[in-house]
Amino acid sequence: MSYQFLQNYWWCLVSLLGALLTFLMFVQGGNFWASVLRINDSQRRMLFNSTGRKWELTFTTLVTFGGAFFASFPLFYSTSFGGAYWVWIIILLTFVFQAVSYEFQNKKGNIIGAKPFQIFLCINGILGPFLVGTAVGTFFTGSAFTVDKSAIYNGGSPVISTWANNFHGLEALAQPWAVALGVAVFLLAAMLGALYLLNNIEDETLHPTLRKGVLWSGLAFVVVFVTWLIHLYITDGFAVNAEGIVSMEPYKYTHNFVANPIVLAALFLGVVFVLFGWFQGAFTTSVLGIWFAGIGTVLAVLAIFLVAGINGTAYYPSNVDLQSSLTIRNSCSSPFTLKAMFWASLAIPFVVAYIAYAWHAMDKKKLTTEEIDKADIKY
Amino acid sequence: MLAATLVGWSRLQFAMTAAYHWIFVPLTLGLSIIVAIMETLYVVKGDDFWKNVAKFWMKIFAINFAVGIATGIILEFEFGTNWSNYSWFVGDIFGAPLAIEGIFAFFMESTFFAVMFFGWNKVSKRFHLASTWLTALGAAISAFWILVANSWMQHPVGTEFNPDTVRSEMVSFWAVVTNPIATSKFFHAVFSGWMTGAVVVAGIGCWYLLKKKETRFAYASIIVACCVGLSGGVATMLTGDSSGVKAAKYQPMKLAAAEGLENGGPRAAFSIVPGVKIPAMLSILATHSVDGYVPGINNIIEGYTDNEGNVELSVAEKMERGSQAIQSLKQYRENKESDPELAAAYLADFRENEKYMGYGYLNAPEDVVPNVPLVYWSFRVMIGLGSFLMLLLIVLAWLSWKKKLENFKWLQVVALLSIPLVYLCGQAGWIVAEVGRQPWTIQDLLPVGVAVSGLNPAAVQTTFFIFASVFALFLVVELSIIVKAIAKGPEL
Numbered sequence: 001m002s003y004q005f006l007q008n009y010w011w012c013l014v015s016l017l018g019a020l021l022t023f024l025m026f027v028q029g030g031n032f033w034a035s036v037l038r039i040n041d042s043q044r045r046m047l048f049n050s051t052g053r054k055w056e057l058t059f060t061t062l063v064t065f066g067g068a069f070f071a072s073f074p075l076f077y078s079t080s081f082g083g084a085y086w087v088w089i090i091i092l093l094t095f096v097f098q099a100v101s102y103e104f105q106n107k108k109g110n111i112i113g114a115k116p117f118q119i120f121l122c123i124n125g126i127l128g129p130f131l132v133g134t135a136v137g138t139f140f141t142g143s144a145f146t147v148d149k150s151a152i153y154n155g156g157s158p159v160i161s162t163w164a165n166n167f168h169g170l171e172a173l174a175q176p177w178a179v180a181l182g183v184a185v186f187l188l189a190a191m192l193g194a195l196y197l198l199n200n201i202e203d204e205t206l207h208p209t210l211r212k213g214v215l216w217s218g219l220a221f222v223v224v225f226v227t228w229l230i231h232l233y234i235t236d237g238f239a240v241n242a243e244g245i246v247s248m249e250p251y252k253y254t255h256n257f258v259a260n261p262i263v264l265a266a267l268f269l270g271v272v273f274v275l276f277g278w279f280q281g282a283f284t285t286s287v288l289g290i291w292f293a294g295i296g297t298v299l300a301v302l303a304i305f306l307v308a309g310i311n312g313t314a315y316y317p318s319n320v321d322l323q324s325s326l327t328i329r330n331s332c333s334s335p336f337t338l339k340a341m342f343w344a345s346l347a348i349p350f351v352v353a354y355i356a357y358a359w360h361a362m363d364k365k366k367l368t369t370e371e372i373d374k375a376d377i378k379y
Numbered sequence: 380m381l382a383a384t385l386v387g388w389s390r391l392q393f394a395m396t397a398a399y400h401w402i403f404v405p406l407t408l409g410l411s412i413i414v415a416i417m418e419t420l421y422v423v424k425g426d427d428f429w430k431n432v433a434k435f436w437m438k439i440f441a442i443n444f445a446v447g448i449a450t451g452i453i454l455e456f457e458f459g460t461n462w463s464n465y466s467w468f469v470g471d472i473f474g475a476p477l478a479i480e481g482i483f484a485f486f487m488e489s490t491f492f493a494v495m496f497f498g499w500n501k502v503s504k505r506f507h508l509a510s511t512w513l514t515a516l517g518a519a520i521s522a523f524w525i526l527v528a529n530s531w532m533q534h535p536v537g538t539e540f541n542p543d544t545v546r547s548e549m550v551s552f553w554a555v556v557t558n559p560i561a562t563s564k565f566f567h568a569v570f571s572g573w574m575t576g577a578v579v580v581a582g583i584g585c586w587y588l589l590k591k592k593e594t595r596f597a598y599a600s601i602i603v604a605c606c607v608g609l610s611g612g613v614a615t616m617l618t619g620d621s622s623g624v625k626a627a628k629y630q631p632m633k634l635a636a637a638e639g640l641e642n643g644g645p646r647a648a649f650s651i652v653p654g655v656k657i658p659a660m661l662s663i664l665a666t667h668s669v670d671g672y673v674p675g676i677n678n679i680i681e682g683y684t685d686n687e688g689n690v691e692l693s694v695a696e697k698m699e700r701g702s703q704a705i706q707s708l709k710q711y712r713e714n715k716e717s718d719p720e721l722a723a724a725y726l727a728d729f730r731e732n733e734k735y736m737g738y739g740y741l742n743a744p745e746d747v748v749p750n751v752p753l754v755y756w757s758f759r760v761m762i763g764l765g766s767f768l769m770l771l772l773i774v775l776a777w778l779s780w781k782k783k784l785e786n787f788k789w790l791q792v793v794a795l796l797s798i799p800l801v802y803l804c805g806q807a808g809w810i811v812a813e814v815g816r817q818p819w820t821i822q823d824l825l826p827v828g829v830a831v832s833g834l835n836p837a838a839v840q841t842t843f844f845i846f847a848s849v850f851a852l853f854l855v856v857e858l859s860i861i862v863k864a865i866a867k868g869p870e871l
Contacts, residue, residue: 053497056448056489063452064481070459071478074470074546081456082463082832089842092456096849099449103442104856109863111856149545152464152829153709158740159464159833160545166835333471334541334548344479351486358490358510361502376870377438377496 004329006338008310010072011328013345015305017065018136019298022185024058025132026290027051028125029193031098033213035122043206045106045379046372048121050200051193052102052379053362057355059099071341075147075331076316079161083145084135084169091131098124102379125193126186133185135169137178139308140232140253142319144171147326164320177235180228187221188274188297195281195290202366214281214289222275233257238317238325246314246325256311263303263310270300388839389461389831392846394813396453398806399850403447405805408522408569409576410440411515413607418511420603422504428871432599433511434499435869436580441496442860446853448489453846461839463832465820472538472549473528480524488517522572523565530561532821533812534629540733540824542708542726543715547824560625564812567618570611571765571805577608578768578794578801581775583865585791588784596869598779605776612769619765620664626815627665627673630822633815634665635676636751637758643675645686652759676751680744692735694744701739704732737824746826749817757810764804771797 034047070077081088097120104110105117144164151160165171172178194213197206237252249255257264277293280286309315314325332338365371372378414436421429455477459466466473494502494510502510531538537554538547549555581604587597626634635643638650638661646669649660662671672685682693692700707729714722741747775794778784784791816822820830 053493056493057486059448059452060481060485060489063455063485064478066452066455066459067474067478067481070455070466070470071474074474075467077459077470077474078463078466078832081459082461082466082834085460085832085834085838088456088460089845092453092460093845093849096449096453099452100445100853100856103445104860107442107860107863108867109856109860111859112852150709150712152468152545153705153712157833158829159831160467161463162833168834168838333474334544336552337471337475337549340549340552341475341478344475344482348482351482355486355490358494361506362494362498364501377434377499 001339001342003335003338006335006342007328007332009342010068010332010338011309011315012306014065014069014072015302015309016298017061017068018305019301021058021061021065021132022129022188022301023192023294023297024054024061025129025185025189026192026196026294027055027058028098028128029189029191029217030125030197031121031193032125032190033193033197033210035118035125037209037213039206039209042369042373043203044118046201046203046367046369047197047206048102048105048118049372049379050197050367054196055098055102059095062095072333072338073326073328073331074333075161076326079145079147079326079331080135080143080316082159083161083163084138084143084172085163086167087131087135087169087172091128091135094120094124094127094131097121098128106379125189129189130182130186132182134172134178134182136185136305137181138172138175139305139315139317140181140235140237141172141175141178142238142317142325143169144320145318145324146321147318147324177228177231180224180231184221184225184228187217187224190217191221191278191281192290192293192297195277195293198281199287199290200363200367202368211282214278215283218278218282222278238314238322240312240314240325240327240329242312244327244330246317246322246327248322252313253307256307256313259311260306263306266299267303267307270296270298270303272296274300383828384836385834385839386828386831388836388843389834390827392839392843393454393457393461395843395850396450396457396846397813398809399854400447400450400454401805401809402802402854403443403450404522405568405572405575405802406443406579407440407447407518408572409574409607409611410436410443410580411511411518411576412573413576413580413603414440415508415511415515416603416607417599418508422508428595429599431869431871432596435596436600437496438864439861441492442857442864444492446857449853450850461832461834462820462830465825465830468546468825468830469532469821471546472531472535472555475549475552476524476528476531476555480521480528484517484521484524486517487513488521491517519569522569526565526568527556527558527561530558530564531555532819533564533816534558534560534625535821535824540736542711542729545708545712547821560622560629563618563622563625567615567622567808570614570618571808573607573611574615574765574768574772575801575805577604577611577772579798580604581608581772582795582798585775585784585794586865587868589788589791589795591785593868593871594785596871598782598784601775601779601784605772605779608772609769609776612765612772615765616769619762623664624667630816631674632676632679632747632749633754633811635674635679636749636754636815637811638673639751639755640673640675642677643673644678645670645672647671647673647675650755676748680747694738694741694747697735697738698741698744700732701735701737701741703739704729704736705739707732708736735823737819737821737826737829740826740829741818746818749814754811754815757807757814761804761807761811764800764807768797768801768804 030051101117101120105114194210198210233254236248239249273296274293277289281289309328314327316326318324417433491510491513537551539550541548581601584597584601587593646659647661648656707725711722711725818826
């Protein structure tokens with residue numbers, strides 16, 4: 001296995017984990033609806049219990065996505081986490097609150113009541129996908145950092161990666177195209193959330209409301225995402241040549257798609273699947289939309305991650321010092337580590353298989369308010 | 380070196396997160412085994428009583444588990460957010476066990492936890508039992524990988540510094556996984572978790588005896604807990620001994636600090652408390668030989684020669700050679716393109732001194748001394764409480780077996796009051812392990828001052844207080860919920 005192969009393999013795998021995470025953020029989307037819909041308390045409780053049986057999967061995928069990124073592209077981890085401090089801390093906090101909110105909200109002895117924890121779930125449902133999307137948006141707009149490895153031996157501050165402003169990541173919120181992707185990811189999560197709930201619960205009165213949710217969030221998503229995509233096709237990208245020199249190249253991402261038609265096909269297929277899932281959820285009586293939209297999400301997000309890094313592109317560009325930009329080649333782990341991890345990663349299909357098996361065993365019967373009312377163990 | 384306040388706040392924030400995380404983890408490790416045994420008894424005996432016993436403790440498990448998960452992710456993020464230089468410097472080695480932990484352990488834990496918790500009426504008895512055991516196994520595997528990562532920081536094996544990428548890189552995955560420190564640490568941590576679970580379950584069981592309710596349930600819980608706790612306790616003591624031997628070998632300063640040993644040598648005495656010593660005992664414990672050489676703090680600073688004639692340089696000399704290594708690295712990198720021959724000479728010089736590279740960042744030889752009173756007393760608290768809790772479990776096991784425990788009211792009170800002590804014991808153990816290795820993030824390679832992120836100290840201070848408030852809130856709510864659940868009792 002060549003070093004290049006391993007680097008590309010790990011970029012694909014990290015991209016795939018990112019894509020799966022985006023799909024699994026239907027949990028966040030579901031919590032958004034559970035918080036904002038005008039429904040009665042026992043329906044609300046059922047919705048939270050419905051996402052409550054999946055949240056750990058999303059959470060674990062987030063943790064593994066972080067761990068895999070750390071292990072395979074440590075310079076990204078150190079530069080982005082240590083630099084865009086506030087963005088990552090806020091993302092972290094919303095997920096930390098989410099993790100305890102299920103378990104705590106309806107338990108006897110919860111001295112602050114259910115409401116605060118429902119608000120935490122709502123905040124995570126909105127800010128989680130939005131900020132993760134915005135952070136990924138900076139893969140195409142650039143961030144304010146410099147990388148200087150000589151810091152370690154030059155005396156003075158030994159820190160290799162430094163952020164060029166005191167906003168430490170929050171400045172991305174003033175970057176319209178990063179924000180646009182954040183909004184798109186939020187709307188996508190909302191649509192997936194409604195589609196998931198349609199599939200997971202059985203409730204005559206809730207289904208029409210959820211279908212309306214699918215309709216509007218899906219429509220808004222398509223508008224924002226297509227606009228962002230058009231911009232991606234025409235914008236300048238961060239190109240890297242064989243010597244590792246970074247420069248701006250017009251239509252860079254379009255070039256990447258053209259050079260890798262299979263990635264373009266994945267994006268196209270992904271969008272078609274998402275639209276089909278949206279159509280099923282909004283206009284038919286089928287509850288299978290989550291599967292189509294889910295597969296579509298994975299394909300499309302995978303394509304977007306891939307196009308950010310392949311074909312000689314800096315996936316985490318710096319807009320204050322172009323040559324500090326991170327590429328798959330200059331930010332990755334050693335060949336030895338990537339190879340050792342390659343072998344470890346071969347277990348992933350096995351992991352996916354037992355998750356699918358357990359998921360299937362648990363979801364054979366749809367969730368109803370009746371089951372939740374009767375259950376002795378519930379959130 | 381960066382401003383001491385930045386390093387200070389970054390350390391404080393990480394220490395607080397790790398200590399807080401360790402409130403929930405040992406109970407998860409221990410309670411998962413106890414619950415799995417209870418459910419096994421239910422499946423084997425077919426008695427619904429055991430099912431309800433298991434279900435009650437699962438409820439406690441779930442409340443505790445949620446906060447454990449929530450705080451685990453904070454640690455993962457903080458490696459990047461607050462220890463940016465560290466993440467680059469060792470991501471090549473440290474990241475791998477973290478990723479493997481995610482792939483192999485977290486998914487197992489979270490998937491089967493969901494089946495265990497919600498699946499009673501949804502899956503078969505056997506599948507459910509398997510899920511409960513797999514949750515426990517997942518928790519143990521997770522502990523294994525994170526402790527492999529931690530042990531690598533204590534004793535960096537299987538790695539080589541690459542001057543071209545300016546970082547340490549893995550050269551042997553096997554060496555990292557079979558790190559001698561990791562083996563002791565894993566078993567020591569997991570088995571101490573069994574003790575934690577046991578003391579908590581036995582303590583709560585005694586509360587029911589005190590209240591004279593659910594007596595059968597209380598006895599059943601206490602007996603299972605004591606079995607797990609005693610086997611865990613014996614294993615904790617054995618692995619504690621081997622941890623000591625390994626610390627003597629690889630981290631002599633940690634041992635010297637834990638013993639408050641200023642001047643060591645052969646036949647070193649073991650300090651019980653200040654002023655009370657057992658002659659030659661430390662040599663026996665640390666080297667398994669009466670004449671074994673154990674260096675004290677001053678010996679390490681000034682340099683020493685052990686019984687085998689191995690010469691250990693003084694810290695001042697190590698600092699000099701460390702600076703030399705850093706300078707040679709600089710010269711190598713600056714001449715690499717223009718004068719390969721000169722660069723090769725610098726590289727050779729770097730290789731000669733790289734073992735001491737971390738010392739080149741220190742300001743004074745005394746920097747290598749951790750907070751001795753803190754480590755010394757934590758060590759005593761750990762051993763003292765550990766021994767006391769072992770004794771307590773033996774007595775509880777015996778009296779429960781004989782069904783006489785309800786006659787000993789004072790003992791029930793002691794058992795109940797011992798619940799906080801087992802947490803204190805575990806925290807003290809980690810203070811010995813982590814404060815004892817200061818100033819090193821990675822032993823001899825990377826001091827904390829070079830490992831941090833380039834942030835404004837005020838930013839870290841702010842997040843410290845945010846996390847502190849969040850942790851306090853979670854703890855209050857969680858304790859209140861657990862107390863309510865215990866008051867309600869099992870549904871038998």
